[in-house]
Amino acid sequence: MLAPQRVKIFVAKRVVLIIGGGIAAYKCLDLIRRLREREVQVRVVMTSAAQHFITPLSVSALTNERVFTNLFDLDDEREIGHIRLARDCDLIVIAPATADLLARMAGGHANDLATSVLLATDKPVLAVPAMNPHMWMNKATQRNVAQLKADGVHVLGPAAGEMAERGEAGVGRLLEVPQIITAVEGLLGGDQTAKTAAPPPPHDVSLASPRQHVLTGRSVLVTAGPTHEPIDPVRYIANRSSGKQGYAIAAAAARLGARVTLVSGPVSLPDPAGVDVVRVVTAAEMLEAAQAALPADIAIFAAAVADWRVAKPKPEKIKKGHGEAGVPKLTLTENPDILKTIAHLKRRRPALVIGFAAETQTLVAHARRKLKRKGADWIVANDVSPGTGIMGGDHNAVHLLSAAGIESWPDMSKDEVAERLMARAAADLSHYLTARTAAE
Ligand code: C5P
Numbered sequence: 001m002l003a004p005q006r007v008k009i010f011v012a013k014r015v016v017l018i019i020g021g022g023i024a025a026y027k028c029l030d031l032i033r034r035l036r037e038r039e040v041q042v043r044v045v046m047t048s049a050a051q052h053f054i055t056p057l058s059v060s061a062l063t064n065e066r067v068f069t070n071l072f073d074l075d076d077e078r079e080i081g082h083i084r085l086a087r088d089c090d091l092i093v094i095a096p097a098t099a100d101l102l103a104r105m106a107g108g109h110a111n112d113l114a115t116s117v118l119l120a121t122d123k124p125v126l127a128v129p130a131m132n133p134h135m136w137m138n139k140a141t142q143r144n145v146a147q148l149k150a151d152g153v154h155v156l157g158p159a160a161g162e163m164a165e166r167g168e169a170g171v172g173r174l175l176e177v178p179q180i181i182t183a184v185e186g187l188l189g190g191d192q193t194a195k196t197a198a199p200p201p202p203h204d205v206s207l208a209s210p211r212q213h214v215l216t217g218r219s220v221l222v223t224a225g226p227t228h229e230p231i232d233p234v235r236y237i238a239n240r241s242s243g244k245q246g247y248a249i250a251a252a253a254a255r256l257g258a259r260v261t262l263v264s265g266p267v268s269l270p271d272p273a274g275v276d277v278v279r280v281v282t283a284a285e286m287l288e289a290a291q292a293a294l295p296a297d298i299a300i301f302a303a304a305v306a307d308w309r310v311a312k313p314k315p316e317k318i319k320k321g322h323g324e325a326g327v328p329k330l331t332l333t334e335n336p337d338i339l340k341t342i343a344h345l346k347r348r349r350p351a352l353v354i355g356f357a358a359e360t361q362t363l364v365a366h367a368r369r370k371l372k373r374k375g376a377d378w379i380v381a382n383d384v385s386p387g388t389g390i391m392g393g394d395h396n397a398v399h400l401l402s403a404a405g406i407e408s409w410p411d412m413s414k415d416e417v418a419e420r421l422m423a424r425a426a427a428d429l430s431h432y433l434t435a436r437t438a439a440e
Pocket residue numbers: 223283301302303304305306307335336337338339340354355356357358370
């Protein structure tokens with residue numbers, strides 16, 4: 001069952017977003033959109049440096065609110081003073097938190113609107129730093145970050161990777177929006193989830209923090225990619241699956257601290273960090289590898305397994321002109337259904353089994369039937385009709401089906417689908433573990 005109380009986690013929540021002056025400021029536009037989709041009211045404060053990167057006008061168009069920029073603006077102060085800005089909210093998020101902003105926060109400065117709000121607030125504060133790697137590694141920045149953490153500020157990231165400056169790489173990138181959203185979700189959901197005795201939300205959102213690792217001690221099995229079914233040594237039956245969604249799910253599960261086995265068909269993606277990848281080619285091999293990865297607490301079947309294989313692949317390359325009228329006859333046979341096999345295991349069935357349904361017509365009806373027929377707990381259904389750009393693309397629009405009903409998620413990146421799905425699975429896992437224990 002999808003726990004319904006978690007769907008409403010953001011209702012009537014208010015976030016003050018302080019945008020600092022860094023190249024990553026543009027990502028805040030997407031962050032605002034994603035928060036608004038979740039019914040979060042977003043009030044934005046921009047530093048004067050931030051306004052060199054994005055304009056208050058574009059921010060205000062997204063928030064539907066005026067943007068606050070100046071401590072000494074009489075109109076602003078009369079309408080909503082900095083003290084009200086600091087207090088009339090549930091959380092303050094700073095993104096990108098620049099080296100300068102972190103330094104001023106750590107020193108208790110109040111020389112502009114952003115730092116005055118931060119000094120005056122009694123609400124939780126989440127800082128999401130982004131800066132040049134040398135600035136991040138500088139002892140002064142590290143000292144400031146340590147001070148802020150000691151003062152109770154949540155610090156999320158930065159991530160490693162390439163910088164906007166040519167040839168620069170290292171630790172300093174702003175985390176991706178889905179990761180920020182997951183952290184915000186954890187901080188906003190804290191009180192509500194505590195009341196319902198759900199698993200602990202990812203409260204301490206520093207990346208290295210074990211408290212964000214809500215799946216520590218849990219094991220997750222993910223299948224991804226297509227399978228290739230040989231016709232002869234050089235030809236095979238395949239499909240257009242890129243494996244991106246399954247790889248993103250495996251990465252998201254690992255970030256939550258799970259031990260992850262990713263059983264992957266042939267794709268050209270790199271191994272996700274912290275994931276044990278088992279590469280296979282055929283459906284039969286995928287089934288064997290998936291069974292070998294058990295026991296697992298959660299199993300997610302994102303692979304586009306070929307439904308059929310050639311009954312007797314030829315040991316030698318089939319020559320042109322072979323067979324009747326020069327066309328060889330291929331006899332197909334059905335492949336094992338990996339999801340169905342594992343969902344129906346009496347012993348060692350994972351507590352939460354999640355399948356995918358990729359359809360080109362009557363998506364939800366098909367997915368509902370699949371939920372039953374396959375014995376899955378959840379089905380993630382997506383429309384892969386040509387033109388949607390989903391098969392092989394970077395985005396996805398999914399419906400999440402369970403015995404409790406259906407939830408339709410807006411179009412988002414595959415990374416974000418993965419983050420959301422794993423956050424949801426982690427949150428609801430205890431329910432499924434209890435049900436599994438009762439069934440055994
Ligand atoms: O039957 P269909 O291929 O539409 O089902 C899709 C779901 O079943 C996906 O989760 C897919 O990974 C899984 N599946 C499987 N083994 C198969 C066929 C599908 O695990 N042979």
